[in-house]
Amino acid sequence: MALLRIRKYPDPALKQSAKPVADIDAGVNAFLDSMAQTMYAAPGVGLAATQVGDSRRLVVIDTDHQNPGKHLLKLINPRIVEAEGSIVWEEGCLSVIDFSAEVKRAAKVLIRAWTPEQKEIEIEAADLQAVAFQHELDHLDGRLFIDRLSRIKRELYRRKLVKMLKEGKADGQPPSHVRI
Numbered sequence: 001m002a003l004l005r006i007r008k009y010p011d012p013a014l015k016q017s018a019k020p021v022a023d024i025d026a027g028v029n030a031f032l033d034s035m036a037q038t039m040y041a042a043p044g045v046g047l048a049a050t051q052v053g054d055s056r057r058l059v060v061i062d063t064d065h066q067n068p069g070k071h072l073l074k075l076i077n078p079r080i081v082e083a084e085g086s087i088v089w090e091e092g093c094l095s096v097i098d099f100s101a102e103v104k105r106a107a108k109v110l111i112r113a114w115t116p117e118q119k120e121i122e123i124e125a126a127d128l129q130a131v132a133f134q135h136e137l138d139h140l141d142g143r144l145f146i147d148r149l150s151r152i153k154r155e156l157y158r159r160k161l162v163k164m165l166k167e168g169k170a171d172g173q174p175p176s177h178v179r180i
């Protein structure tokens with residue numbers, strides 16, 4: 001199984017809004033497996049189909065660093081049905097190289113989604129897992145975490161990126177170990 005190519009900001013594919021999956025078939029399941037493999041190889045704790053240039057509402061998440069694969073979630077058409085509290089988390093993203101920033105999110109979320117086994121499930125998530133869900137669902141709506149920062153912060157990053165790319169210095173090294 002080949003690894004998928006992760007799109008990097010400012011790739012326009014990252015701005016696409018993904019469409020719901022109508023049939024959970026073998027093709028969808030195989031693609032979720034490729035997404036999971038790509039996420040672990042990156043390494044990251046979450047990956048949305050939008051990040052690999054696919055327009056279906058698919059995400060994979062595994063926030064358990066200690067036991068990779070044990071708590072892997074492969075979700076189809078995930079959505080947030082309840083959110084409460086607030087939390088500030090230093091976020092990084094596999095699609096935004098050499099940058100991380102604090103983002104305010106809901107502290108707890110209730111997610112409803114379909115599994116590869118065609119079951120509808122609910123997941124209660126808190127802390128990093130809640131942050132990861134909100135970050136991935138943003139990707140499915142064509143939004144990056146830097147879109148949630150102030151214009152000044154986003155512009156400073158954009159300039160830094162342009163400079164790094166020009167100097168050939170942008171190597172995609174993670175600023176932190178948690179990238180979503």
Ligand SMILES: [Zn+2]
Nearest residue numbers: 093094095180
């Ligand atoms: Zn991301």
